[in-house]
């Protein structure tokens with residue numbers, strides 16, 4: 001995927017690059033439109049207890065069903081939104097939408113599950129980020145202890161001290177924090193200790209290979225042990241079959257997510273999965 005560096009920088013010209021650049025510009029305009037038309041939707045993927053199979057939370061994942069182009073993956077448009085300076089607006093929309101969904105579920109009588117939102121590095125780097133999140137929580141009136149923010153390890157590796165300050169502010173509001181895609185970035189165990197986090201999410205690349213590659217299995221074992229030593233809960237991402245789940249069970253992994261339990265689904269389908277308390 002082509003990354004465009006700065007609007008004003010002179011691009012080395014080739015017809016192919018030019019058309020790619022045009023496509024990016026076009027898509028950027030479409031993100032802007034989609035934001036004002038509310039064409040985005042949040043899907044939810046359950047977080048499940050390895051031990052009991054109980055749903056303990058959900059992760060909100062943004063979806064964009066483009067009228068002509070069909071489904072566009074967040075892995076494609078989130079980096080674009082970051083590049084175009086639209087991620088703050090988009091991120092705020094996601095947090096508000098997720099909080100409103102949580103509120104609606106609680107008010108309807110569903111058991112209160114935590115709701116996790118992915119946060120981009122750019123959002124986390126803003127010095128008004130925790131203030132903004134707090135304002136949304138107050139506006140929507142939810143219990144902040146049900147909100148969880150997922151931050152990738154790489155995003156905390158830039159301006160680490162500032163990020164830790166923001167993370168501490170978020171924690172003092174009552175929000176939980178998770179490190180997402182753990183193992184794919186700089187993964188310094190030493191740093192891990194400095195971050196005021198609650199959960200560690202093991203990246204799906206290790207989880208998927210855990211039964212066919214002994215390295216991945218060993219890495220998972222070490223991550224779980226270490227996380228538990230630091231008092232963190234561990235979530236394995238990308239669990240696609242019962243064999244992997246059994247391996248995780250044997251390693252005392254706390255929670256999992258993956259197609260084996262459920263793909264990300266629209267809120268209506270999520271409601272069918274949660275049992276109403278009458």
Ligand code: C2E
Pocket residue numbers: 045060061062073074075078091094118119120150180181237238239240257258259260264
């Ligand atoms: P992520 O936060 O690590 O989310 C996990 C991704 O793995 C999701 O892809 C999910 O659909 C997928 N997944 C879950 N279980 C399985 C499985 O068993 N097998 C396989 N093959 N995949 C599984 P998705 O929804 O395409 O999102 C991709 C990435 O885009 C996310 O990775 C996250 O980094 C980003 N993203 C998604 N929504 C948002 C958002 O609202 N804001 C921001 N900033 N980033 C988002």
Ligand code: MG
Pocket residue numbers: 059118150180
């Ligand atoms: Mg995530």
Ligand code: MG
Pocket residue numbers: 180181201203204237
């Ligand atoms: Mg992940």
Ligand code: MG
Pocket residue numbers: 181
């Ligand atoms: Mg990811």
